[in-house]
Amino acid sequence: MQVLEDLSQPYQIIDFTWPIGFYSDGIHAGLRKHKLDLGWLYSKVPAQAAGVYTTNQFKAAPTLTTAHLIKTNHQLQAMVMNSAIANSCTGALGLKNAQLTQEIAAAQLAIDPDLVGIASTGLIGEQLPMAKLTAGIHKLALTKNDALTSAVLTTDTHSKTISVQLQLSGEIVTISGFCKGSGMIHPNMCTMLGFITTDANIQAETLQQLLSTETETTFNQITVDGDTSTNDMVVALANGLAANQLIEPATENYEKFAAAFHEIMVYLAKAIAQDGEGASKLVEVTVEHAANEADAKKVAKAIVGSNLVKAAIFGQDPNWGRLVAAIGQTDAKLDIAHLNLSLNGIPLVEQSQASNSDPKILAHSMTQHQINIVVNLNVGNARGQAWGCDLTYQYVKINANYHT
Known part of the structure; x- marks a missing residue:
């Protein structure tokens, strides 16, 4: 059992770890020459889901797909992510390939395709090499490693991760986040992908409100070069496996959870700004x-x-x-x-x-x-x-x- 070292603090930053019930993997599938380029994130139970997305009018196929799933179902159980190819401005075939990616991953994980979100980042205008993507998904495993946090990187110089723990109604809750982003950064949203996972028990509607509010003062307040990308999204997943009492708005537990969630968002936003393309300061x-x-x-x-x-x-x-x-x-x-x-x-x-x-x-x-x-x-x-x-x-x- 995880134990907080100092219960007098509202939350504590810890070494990066996945919350209870979350698994991931990242591999080199051949989309890039040498670097990790494909991965997935999986929860052993469907998770309450929230998302915020780019304001660019040319939204990429994976962005549209994931936004529709979250708006319709308010749940996800997995996210498949790739770098190198953005699958943006790719027409009907791009949307079909995003759907096919869902189906391949769902079959591999034995879950409903409507529980699989998609995230892509990289070059705009090229179709996904589906043969490589399919072969890569078949190689992915369910591990506790953090290779996924590197597989989503493009011009980033390093992965950006953070984990926070806090105690809610006598239970230890973990919130972990990671993101990518270095150039084409100018929110409202930017060329960034951000993912926040937690084992907290919180409803999708409450999580969405929190994510939307916090985005306005964190990710939407960073800029590197004034350009807004087509693929950006931040997705939050909460699977409830910490077994805390349901986090309700306007309660002490909500305020504590929101403070820790804010810490995650600020840290990741600053990490993107600090790792801006070519940046020295x-x-x-x-x-x-x-x-x-x-x-x-x-x-x-x-x-x-x-x-x-x-x-x-x-x-x-x-x-x-x-x-x-x-x-x-x-x-x-x-x-x-x-x-x-x-x-x-x-x-x-x-x-x-x-x-x-x-x-x-x-x-x-x-x-x-x-x-x-x-x-x-x-x-x-x-x-x-x-x-x-x-x-x-x-x-x-x-x-x-x-x-x-």
């Missing part, structure tokens, strides 16, 4: 004293999304004019005479004018791998955050050669 922007939360989030995301800001951070140039320009381009309520800015705790702007901070100290601060920018709008009490990365030469190199 993670940029975190916190906007305080905004008129409302929407304005706070809007300003924060405008800053992390500005190519001029990103280039200045790469060049370690504390050019605060770039920040002010990004803020001013939004329609957020501003007091143009009373703006305050700081970078890594060092004042940049006070009352909308340059501070007296030592330029050498500022320049040295910008050599750090994480840059924290705080914006005080001085027009209210609302707060918001966003995450991004710098814009490097390597980003151009990666994307200039992505197809060829």
